[in-house]
Amino acid sequence: MVRDADPDLSRKPAGPPRSLPARLAELGAAANRWVRAPLPPPPAALRRGPLRRDAFDSRLRSPRLTSLLGLALAVAFAVCFLTGLISHLIQHPPAWFWWPSRPVGLYRVTQGLHVATGLASVPLLGAKLWSVYPRLFGWPPARTLVHAVERAGVAVLVAAALFQLFSGILNIARWYTPMPFFFTAGHYWSAWLAAGALMAHLGVKLPIVRRALARATPDRTRPGGLTRRGLLGAVGAAAGVITLATAGQTVAPLAPVALLAPRRPGTGPQGLPVNKTAAGAGVRDAAFDPGYRLTIAGPARTVSLDLAGLAALPQHTVVLPISCVEGWSSTGTWTGVRLRDLAALVGVDPEHAEAYVESLEARGRYRATTVPPPHVRDPYTLIALRLGGEVLHPDHGYPARLIAPNRPGVLQTKWVARITARSAS
Known part of the structure; x- marks a missing residue:
């Protein structure tokens, strides 16, 4: 009597086992497809008010305008961050930090620059937020998981930037009642949060910024209305006026026009x-x-x-x-x-x-x-x-x-x- 062949032995020999890098690459590709898969669209009935199509019809907004404002704001934030970091390290020095005694007025310059760029950022940030405001109501709110994470990162950046400016202004005015925390610690750590979120945002948006700046876009404004150049000029003028109206608390010749400065040279005992x-x-x-x-x-x-x-x-x-x-x-x-x-x-x-x-x-x-x-x-x-x-x-x-x-x-x-x-x- 002849026995049937063992079914396991009758199978074709399996191929060579896949290597760990190959398996990881396959898992990575699957995860990438999953996070980039379209999310279910929200009900169309929710698309009302600012969520409706063409809810914002200003012709001043453009990728180029947003990019120019974003670059100016990034430069101001970078200067503000570095000079603020110097001030924090001087006040709370780690073991590796060293700060010289000369030139005698170096801190006067770095901290004056810190406050000046911080105040000049107020109109820049306002204009930047205005230029991207319609995207807050983009439809659908999140297209993919990657898009949702990107929008969450933008929310962190905006919140940290607003916190930095408002807390800094309150400190300049020495009004600490609205801040139920130690200003120095809160301002320091939120600065790192803003810097990290800004770097991530620039990494995502850099290709868009490069394309926007590489080509000029027609200024499709209404006849007699404000142009994009006019808007940029108004924002720059506002930043300049704020700087002049506060720099007099450090630069003595500007003291007569320092209308917004809480302190003025020569004022006080002795x-x-x-x-x-x-x-x-x-x-x-x-x-x-x-x-x-x-x-x-x-x-x-x-x-x-x-x-x-x-x-x-x-x-x-x-x-x-x-x-x-x-x-x-x-x-x-x-x-x-x-x-x-x-x-x-x-x-x-x-x-x-x-x-x-x-x-x-x-x-x-x-x-x-x-x-x-x-x-x-x-x-x-x-x-x-x-x-x-x-x-x-x-x-x-x-x-x-x-x-x-x-x-x-x-x-x-x-x-x-x-x-x-x-x-x-």
């Missing part, structure tokens, strides 16, 4: 603006206490000096600006004791020293600051006792304050009570 007063800081009584002493501590010895003792030390006069994160700055003539001399007084080599300077303030994020070696050894860094030849006004830090070149005003500690000097090497 001719300099102030952000925080002695009364507001709660230090007025301590500052005028006859028992006031400035304590300078080193690893080997500690010295305590009253105002007469500080005045008996060699006095030096320097001309330095106060440059604040809000974008304003003003120059003053300061007289006092060099910080490097106080470090040497307690046995620390001033060429390799850093100093921790504390205020009479009992609390506050910036009641103390670390002065790095480049600034400690700089002869322009003072514990100032006088401003413009007069004893410091209480709101400028009486009885003694730190003034150092090329540092934000928030780090120029007022009402100094204690200095701890130590070797940085």
Whole structure:
């Protein structure tokens, strides 16, 4: 009796097994087809109001106009991001960061540029959003999963950009009530979010931008109406007016036209603006206490000096600006004791020293600051006792304050009570 052949043995030999790269490529192709497959269209009954066809009939909008506005906005945001990053690193320096003490007005330029480009971005962003506004109501709302992800990325970019501008304007005005968070942290992290979303958006839209800029489009505006060139000119003029009307808080010759500037050079006690007063800081009584002493501590010895003792030390006069994160700055003539001399007084080599300077303030994020070696050894860094030849006004830090070149005003500690000097090497 002959047995039937085993069905498994009767099959044709299988081909060679596919390699892992081939399998991954096949899976990738399948996933690509899946995410790019058309999504089910929404009901046509929903296409009403701004969703209806030809709901926006302005002839000013065009890919070229949107591309030009987008490039201008990208440049402004890039400058604003880089200068803002510098300011954040100065205030919260990581171990690898280094910031020089010279030129003395460098921070004045970078932070002034940061605020100026931020404010100039307001009309640019407004015009850019207007030019793409109809796409918010595109039909269908999402054609594929890839398109849906792209639109979500645009939403993140718009939200982060608006947050950056509005929070920055509130900070310039020192109006923190609408912000239930620490401005510096919120502004910093949202800047990274905006930068990342902007890079992704540029990567997606770059081919469209190149095609739009490569060919001129006819200006199909109504006779006598605003042209695209006129619109671009109006946006540029608005950005210029905003810049001129605020730059006077840093550039003294423009002060007469600085109508939008919250601070102006020459305004305030002893001719300099102030952000925080002695009364507001709660230090007025301590500052005028006859028992006031400035304590300078080193690893080997500690010295305590009253105002007469500080005045008996060699006095030096320097001309330095106060440059604040809000974008304003003003120059003053300061007289006092060099910080490097106080470090040497307690046995620390001033060429390799850093100093921790504390205020009479009992609390506050910036009641103390670390002065790095480049600034400690700089002869322009003072514990100032006088401003413009007069004893410091209480709101400028009486009885003694730190003034150092090329540092934000928030780090120029007022009402100094204690200095701890130590070797940085």
